[in-house]
Amino acid sequence: MTEENELKVEDLWLNFGRIQALRGVTFSINKIELLGIIGPNGAGKTCILNCISGFYRPQKGRIFWRGRDITNLASHKIAPLGIGRTFQTLTLYTGLNVLDNLMAARHIKIKKNLITGALYFKWARDEEIRHRRYVEEIIDFLEIEHLRYRVLGTLPYGMRKRVDLGRALALEPKLLLLDEPMAGMSFEEREDMARFIIDIIEALKIPIIIVEHDMGVITDICDRVIVLDLGQQIAHGTPMEVMNNPKVVEAYIGKKE
Amino acid sequence: MEDILEKAKIGSYVPPIDINDPATNTVPKIFRYQRRKYGNKKVAMRKKNLGIWQEYPWEEGYEHVKKVCLGLVALGLRHGEKVSIVGDNDPEWFWAEWAVQSAGGVAVGLYVDSIPDELQYIINHSESVIVFAKDQEQVDKILSFIEKSPQIRKIIYWEYKGMWKYEQPILISWREVEDLGKEYEKEHPGKFEELIDQTKPEDLAIISYTSGTTGLPKGALASHWTMLSNAYWELIAMPWFEDDDYVSYLPPAWVGEQFFGIAGGLIAGPRINFPEEPETLMENLREIAPKFLIFNPRLWESIASTIQAKMIDAHPFKKFFYNRAQTIGYKRADAELAGKQLSFLGRVINKVADLVVFRCVRDRMGLSGLRFGITGGGPLSPECFRFFRALNVPIRQIFGSSEILPLTAHISGKERDIEGESIGFVAPGREVRITDDNEILGRGDGLCLGYYKDPEKTAETLGDGWYHTGDAGHLTEEGKVIYWDRVKDLLELSSGIKFPPQYVEGKLKFSPYVKDCMVLGGKDRGYVTAIIALDYEICSRWAESHSIAYTTFIDLSQKDEIIKLIREDIGKVNRNLPEAQRVKKFANLHKEFDPDEAELTRTRKLRRTFMEDRYKAITEGMYSDKKEVHVEAAVVYRDGRRAVVKTVIKINKIEE
Numbered sequence: 001m002t003e004e005n006e007l008k009v010e011d012l013w014l015n016f017g018r019i020q021a022l023r024g025v026t027f028s029i030n031k032i033e034l035l036g037i038i039g040p041n042g043a044g045k046t047c048i049l050n051c052i053s054g055f056y057r058p059q060k061g062r063i064f065w066r067g068r069d070i071t072n073l074a075s076h077k078i079a080p081l082g083i084g085r086t087f088q089t090l091t092l093y094t095g096l097n098v099l100d101n102l103m104a105a106r107h108i109k110i111k112k113n114l115i116t117g118a119l120y121f122k123w124a125r126d127e128e129i130r131h132r133r134y135v136e137e138i139i140d141f142l143e144i145e146h147l148r149y150r151v152l153g154t155l156p157y158g159m160r161k162r163v164d165l166g167r168a169l170a171l172e173p174k175l176l177l178l179d180e181p182m183a184g185m186s187f188e189e190r191e192d193m194a195r196f197i198i199d200i201i202e203a204l205k206i207p208i209i210i211v212e213h214d215m216g217v218i219t220d221i222c223d224r225v226i227v228l229d230l231g232q233q234i235a236h237g238t239p240m241e242v243m244n245n246p247k248v249v250e251a252y253i254g255k256k257e
Numbered sequence: 258m259e260d261i262l263e264k265a266k267i268g269s270y271v272p273p274i275d276i277n278d279p280a281t282n283t284v285p286k287i288f289r290y291q292r293r294k295y296g297n298k299k300v301a302m303r304k305k306n307l308g309i310w311q312e313y314p315w316e317e318g319y320e321h322v323k324k325v326c327l328g329l330v331a332l333g334l335r336h337g338e339k340v341s342i343v344g345d346n347d348p349e350w351f352w353a354e355w356a357v358q359s360a361g362g363v364a365v366g367l368y369v370d371s372i373p374d375e376l377q378y379i380i381n382h383s384e385s386v387i388v389f390a391k392d393q394e395q396v397d398k399i400l401s402f403i404e405k406s407p408q409i410r411k412i413i414y415w416e417y418k419g420m421w422k423y424e425q426p427i428l429i430s431w432r433e434v435e436d437l438g439k440e441y442e443k444e445h446p447g448k449f450e451e452l453i454d455q456t457k458p459e460d461l462a463i464i465s466y467t468s469g470t471t472g473l474p475k476g477a478l479a480s481h482w483t484m485l486s487n488a489y490w491e492l493i494a495m496p497w498f499e500d501d502d503y504v505s506y507l508p509p510a511w512v513g514e515q516f517f518g519i520a521g522g523l524i525a526g527p528r529i530n531f532p533e534e535p536e537t538l539m540e541n542l543r544e545i546a547p548k549f550l551i552f553n554p555r556l557w558e559s560i561a562s563t564i565q566a567k568m569i570d571a572h573p574f575k576k577f578f579y580n581r582a583q584t585i586g587y588k589r590a591d592a593e594l595a596g597k598q599l600s601f602l603g604r605v606i607n608k609v610a611d612l613v614v615f616r617c618v619r620d621r622m623g624l625s626g627l628r629f630g631i632t633g634g635g636p637l638s639p640e641c642f643r644f645f646r647a648l649n650v651p652i653r654q655i656f657g658s659s660e661i662l663p664l665t666a667h668i669s670g671k672e673r674d675i676e677g678e679s680i681g682f683v684a685p686g687r688e689v690r691i692t693d694d695n696e697i698l699g700r701g702d703g704l705c706l707g708y709y710k711d712p713e714k715t716a717e718t719l720g721d722g723w724y725h726t727g728d729a730g731h732l733t734e735e736g737k738v739i740y741w742d743r744v745k746d747l748l749e750l751s752s753g754i755k756f757p758p759q760y761v762e763g764k765l766k767f768s769p770y771v772k773d774c775m776v777l778g779g780k781d782r783g784y785v786t787a788i789i790a791l792d793y794e795i796c797s798r799w800a801e802s803h804s805i806a807y808t809t810f811i812d813l814s815q816k817d818e819i820i821k822l823i824r825e826d827i828g829k830v831n832r833n834l835p836e837a838q839r840v841k842k843f844a845n846l847h848k849e850f851d852p853d854e855a856e857l858t859r860t861r862k863l864r865r866t867f868m869e870d871r872y873k874a875i876t877e878g879m880y881s882d883k884k885e886v887h888v889e890a891a892v893v894y895r896d897g898r899r900a901v902v903k904t905v906i907k908i909n910k911i912e913e
Contacts, residue, residue: 132308133307136307136308136309137307139307139308140306140418141418143534145308145533145534145536145537146534146536146537146540148308187896191896195419199418199419202419202421202422203418203421
């Protein structure tokens, strides 16, 4: 294993009963890189993210994070390692406001216990101020100052997606997994989101894996692309190479009779 | 409070700084004077950042201005050279201007939402050698035409987000400029003070480009004397004090903010507050509860319609009390305007209405601490005045322009006469004359020096020592000025009767469902008509609550129920207009007016000729017997794509 490879996925196999969701997927991601994973519906894109973040257990294969084998680690132990993710279907607290949603995401960073927090000792207070500051920086970064105290459930979908990204950023991720961050968004919202993703790479200098349907976005912003079809990796390369690959065209459009 | 009101009377208030004193006769000199006076003891500015109000005492501002000024000198800025500034309202904007002026340069303000072509025109016309551009968005716009502006030496940005990967040598960050300034100071100690001493009142301080309702923008020249004397007379007309809070929200590129917020703020020394983001204005306003505000009519109108829209949604219990209180408030407002004294009982009822309802509404909207609000930059409809007066929010009109400000105002000491029908009294230190064709002329201290590189226009507008406003109106016996409209915009009907379209539009726009509108007439037309742009948000909410199904804005705008709603509101307006000026037909446009499609100027004034041409089909339809017209409108989407939208627009008659 070379040093530059932050994350390395080796020969990943995942079955649900007799359905083979992933069939020998292998890839790695470098230090500052945006890797796109695309493929038709049911190709297994989200399964890869779920394997990395510990929601699914692959039957075969290994996942290494900075040289450490994390294949069978529980998901709550993977998050503190610095692997943050967003979800295709939102998993935020709809009854809390934006600020509280982001503060809640900081819980793995909070060291003080219930008692010091309840009594609001100086060190507990200082810690909260520190976390609040970090959250405020995320709010500033994502330009959602005007939504700070809005209850999440009242926000439009595009804004909730932005908050979901903020929640992932609150974990101070060293690797970010984005699951269809632009699905169901308007053109303008998609452009904003693309800009934020590029800004994250430039500002935090971390690798990002993005699963997306929107080919336009992928070709515009990704450094490298992996194409999946029926759990199999059918192409791999720069966006231009992949777009011109006949196998990819076949997977998406079908074979010429 | 009584004391302040007493002090605020004309004649008893003297601005704290003598602008004729050689120690305080330029903008940088006053800045230095105030810093010596207040130092670290008083907060000059506040800006909300990361959710917290960050305070900047005078001393800190002075340090920034000093470093940036010397940084500019190190970058080669020479006396008389121009520097453009584009960005949101930030302390950095103000500091940049003072730094430029301290270095002997001239500041040119640009609007943040200008498209690259507009920026390029002004930057090149003013020959700006350095540009302050707030963030990535503004920098990108300028970089897009940089090869056509070879005179630009540096672009200075002060917001770093997104700027990590820019490696163009022409870019330099605010911090780097300050570092250059620090270095420069080590080699030339005392240089900054020396530079300030060298500024003279007759030096150019700013060029303010007018928004361009008529053709290309023209640059009005203002010296330090112009800026300070305009600010001085403004303060006399409407005093403010060092413990006031002021909210800087209108673009600093606009002359009102220049003379009021920047120059007036320097002289009077209040605390200047900057909202966190333009979107958080209302929230921040409530936190600040300013004593003093200057908004354009559009903002006041949007506050009024926000209140109305929120009341439409309110609980019936609250609605009941609000409606009762409003009736009481309107009665009082009307009585006051008519010069009548309220009965004792009337006063008691009003006090109760104020305690129970108005006080809470004012608090909600952040208007609770307001001594008075100013509206400037266009006429505010009398309905809006009456609305705010009923809420016990004193609003005053100020009338003027880049050439002279204020020319007329609802001045302190004559509060009784504040009403929407006039634009106030001739301001102190000003003279007003009305020509035979109803044009308003004005003169006084600090009259504009002319237009940059446009001697023809200068001679035409300012040649005889009077400023020809191009506005029509008349002067009453009490010295009040009634504004009609632009001289060239007065419309004539075939009957020969002239009428002011903007005035009618202002009245129509008071309907919460109408966002914008354009009133039509003309020599070959016998009656007045209107094109209405609906307020989508409010109309859709109304449609929802009345179970009216619709697909798009286009569909909603032509629904019979919506047309009926608008017809009723126009009917109400018609009742208060003279017969000849009444709107006889109207059409709901399928979209909102959009500055990005050049239908409005950046300050949201209508471009009438352009609009008449664009909506020719509708216009012609309204002056024929047609019941509906087919419209093809070219639409430019936000991403630059173009398309043609075909739709049917109904022409609606208003029965008497």
